[in-house]
Amino acid sequence: MSTFEVTSELYSEAEFCSTDSGNGNAVSKFTFTYPNQTKQLSTTTTRTAEADKSCNGTLIERDMREQTNGSDIDESESESESGDDVDIEAELNDDCYVPVSFDQPGKLQSSIEVDKDGDLLVARLRKGVIEIEHRKSTLLNMVGLQIWRGALLLADYILHNERKFRNSHILELGSGVGLTSIVASMYAREVICTDIDIGGLLGLIRDNIQRNVHLSNPTCRMSVSELDFKVSYQDYPQTLKSQLQSVQYVLAADVIYDDDITEAFVRTLVSLLLELPKLKAIYIALEKRYVFTLEDMDSVAPCYDYFLRCFQKRNNRFGINRWKLINVCMNFPRYFDYDKVKDLVLLKICHASK
Numbered sequence: 001m002s003t004f005e006v007t008s009e010l011y012s013e014a015e016f017c018s019t020d021s022g023n024g025n026a027v028s029k030f031t032f033t034y035p036n037q038t039k040q041l042s043t044t045t046t047r048t049a050e051a052d053k054s055c056n057g058t059l060i061e062r063d064m065r066e067q068t069n070g071s072d073i074d075e076s077e078s079e080s081e082s083g084d085d086v087d088i089e090a091e092l093n094d095d096c097y098v099p100v101s102f103d104q105p106g107k108l109q110s111s112i113e114v115d116k117d118g119d120l121l122v123a124r125l126r127k128g129v130i131e132i133e134h135r136k137s138t139l140l141n142m143v144g145l146q147i148w149r150g151a152l153l154l155a156d157y158i159l160h161n162e163r164k165f166r167n168s169h170i171l172e173l174g175s176g177v178g179l180t181s182i183v184a185s186m187y188a189r190e191v192i193c194t195d196i197d198i199g200g201l202l203g204l205i206r207d208n209i210q211r212n213v214h215l216s217n218p219t220c221r222m223s224v225s226e227l228d229f230k231v232s233y234q235d236y237p238q239t240l241k242s243q244l245q246s247v248q249y250v251l252a253a254d255v256i257y258d259d260d261i262t263e264a265f266v267r268t269l270v271s272l273l274l275e276l277p278k279l280k281a282i283y284i285a286l287e288k289r290y291v292f293t294l295e296d297m298d299s300v301a302p303c304y305d306y307f308l309r310c311f312q313k314r315n316n317r318f319g320i321n322r323w324k325l326i327n328v329c330m331n332f333p334r335y336f337d338y339d340k341v342k343d344l345v346l347l348k349i350c351h352a353s354k
């Protein structure tokens with residue numbers, strides 16, 4: 001295990017206010033904007049037919065289709081040129097009602113603007129604050145005590161897809177200090193927040209849940225359990241296995257950074273895909289973290305590539321892909337304040353037949 005301290009780059013870029021909690025931890029306020037309520041409450045909407053450049057440069061063909069809000073939503077997908085070995089498709093975000101041209105950032109309509117990165121600037125309606133106790137730097141084996149960009153990306157996705165997650169049963173893997181689960185609890189009926197118990201992590205998650213309990217949906221049941229990717233599903237405690245039977249969505253942010261952990265993570269994903277009868281989708285946020293290597297004479301994202309290889313190996317056991325891996329369209333707004341760097345991606349895994 002490395003004795004070097006690692007630091008999430010988030011702290012230098014996010015505009016949050018931190019205080020020292022006296023035990024070496026910081027307590028930071030993460031401000032977010034609630035999604036535009038009027039759009040969420042409309043009963044129907046129509047997508048416009050178009051092809052635009054989005055999702056990290058992939059070309060997306062959009063279909064004209066009507067969709068009723070409030071129903072369980074299965075995203076429309078279309079093939080994209082991903083350049084990856086694994087067949088990754090682009091997923092249209094359900095709430096991408098507004099065509100965004102990334103070639104011409106700036107003003108689109110009188111009420112809708114995009115920033116220089118092409119992210120939608122949302123009307124500032126109502127703000128919320130999540131207060132989180134965390135570390136600002138740790139050894140590599142305790143990175144869960146910090147907050148990473150993936151947690152905020154996934155939190156943005158939940159805020160933007162409120163209808164999808166409302167009254168749902170959610171499992172978060174590798175939750176860290178619990179920010180994404182806390183956002184999920186604003187809409188879900190149940191959130192099972194899990195991680196390994198190292199450096200008092202599970203206790204810290206419980207404290208953070210308590211700090212923000214006023215934000216949660218009052219009918220949401222939240223629990224914190226140990227779930228170690230290196231423990232096989234058969235050996236999970238019976239109570240956890242029973243709870244998992246209701247889970248519809250699995251979330252994981254920034255858990256792909258070490259090949260050993262990645263292998264165990266993929267084994268866990270496959271077990272969950274096989275064992276959870278109500279599972280609709282797994283969402284994985286990650287930063288590709290490109291490095292230049294002399295061996296490749298190119299910039300490569302070794303941890304991401306290793307994840308794709310591991311997943312593909314297990315997915316293609318019998319020569320057919322049982323599950324599909326989809327690149328979620330990234331042009332949903334930023335509700336939290338952080339740098340949505342271009343290496344950030346959001347993947348969705350679901351049964352190939354869905």
Ligand SMILES: C[S@@+](CC[C@H](N)C(=O)[O-])C[C@H]1O[C@@H](n2cnc3c(N)ncnc32)[C@H](O)[C@@H]1O
Pocket residue numbers: 142143144145146147148149150151152173174175176177195196227228229230252253254255257261264
């Ligand atoms: C980079 S942190 C991300 C934390 C949080 N999701 C975020 O984005 O802020 C990686 C997370 O994976 C967890 N992790 C590492 N090894 C694990 C294992 N074997 N089983 C489950 N979680 C693990 C860590 O404890 C940590 O919470």
